[in-house]
Amino acid sequence: xxxxxxxxxxxxxxxxxxxxxxxxxxxxxxxxxxxxxxxxxxxxxxxxxxxxxxxxxxxxxxxxxxxxxxxxxxxxxxxxxxxxxxxxxxxxxxxxxxxxxxxxxxxxxxxxxxxxxxxxxxxxxxxxxxxxxxxxxxxxxxxxxxxxxxxxxxxxxxxxxxxxxxx
Amino acid sequence: xxxxxxxxxxxxxxxxxxxxxxxxxxxxxxxxxxxxxxxxxxxxxxxxxxxxxxxxxxxxxxxxxxxxxxxxxxxxx
Numbered sequence: 001x002x003x004x005x006x007x008x009x010x011x012x013x014x015x016x017x018x019x020x021x022x023x024x025x026x027x028x029x030x031x032x033x034x035x036x037x038x039x040x041x042x043x044x045x046x047x048x049x050x051x052x053x054x055x056x057x058x059x060x061x062x063x064x065x066x067x068x069x070x071x072x073x074x075x076x077x078x079x080x081x082x083x084x085x086x087x088x089x090x091x092x093x094x095x096x097x098x099x100x101x102x103x104x105x106x107x108x109x110x111x112x113x114x115x116x117x118x119x120x121x122x123x124x125x126x127x128x129x130x131x132x133x134x135x136x137x138x139x140x141x142x143x144x145x146x147x148x149x150x151x152x153x154x155x156x157x158x159x160x161x162x163x164x165x166x167x
Numbered sequence: 168x169x170x171x172x173x174x175x176x177x178x179x180x181x182x183x184x185x186x187x188x189x190x191x192x193x194x195x196x197x198x199x200x201x202x203x204x205x206x207x208x209x210x211x212x213x214x215x216x217x218x219x220x221x222x223x224x225x226x227x228x229x230x231x232x233x234x235x236x237x238x239x240x241x242x243x244x
Contacts, residue, residue: 058201060200126197129197
């Protein structure tokens with residue numbers, strides 16, 4: 001192989017390697033990062049044997065805030081059946097996060113990913129994005145955006161389907 | 168091509184290709200858009216300025232149907 005060919009091959013390899021690193025968002029079936037190792041601000045609830053919905057949101061994201069009344073109702077309805085909702089805020093500033101949580105008083109757990117370590121590991125494609133984990137911690141659904149009742153119904157149906165599965 | 172020119176050319180190509188393929192260099196991630204979502208970033212945050220800009224735009228562009236107005240370009244609307 002000539003010197004030119006070798007050099008061009010090396011360039012092509014570098015390009016392909018770089019392109020493959022660029023897209024690393026978590027897909028269904030892949031392991032979800034451990035929440036307790038992610039330096040989240042707040043107290044993590046027990047997730048043992050429960051269906052968990054991890055929602056990434058922010059105070060500067062209007063659809064995220066619009067989803068909160070639905071999530072409140074969802075948590076109240078399905079918590080006795082083994083459902084836990086964990087809303088992870090990606091706000092870097094504490095003040096807007098604390099103000100919103102104080103004003104809204106959600107019935108579910110809210111945590112803050114102040115260093116954005118967890119969200120950078122998960123790489124959600126949009127805000128908000130939620131990740132539904134079954135009782136064994138396996139990622140079963142990734143849902144991006146929140147467009148009102150239609151999205152809420154779809155999400156609720158998926159959660160109930162997983163709750164109905166035998167433990 | 169001489170080897171002395173080939174190596175710098177190859178390095179340049181690698182750098183350029185890396186820049187094109189790496190999403191982190193070219194794209195603000197969804198969770199990093201707090202500043203972009205701020206009210207002060209909205210171009211229409213001042214209603215008076217928006218109204219003035221709109222008036223100037225449709226007055227000047229009326230001949231080409233600016234803002235859907237079919238005018239003659241006299242600037243009188």
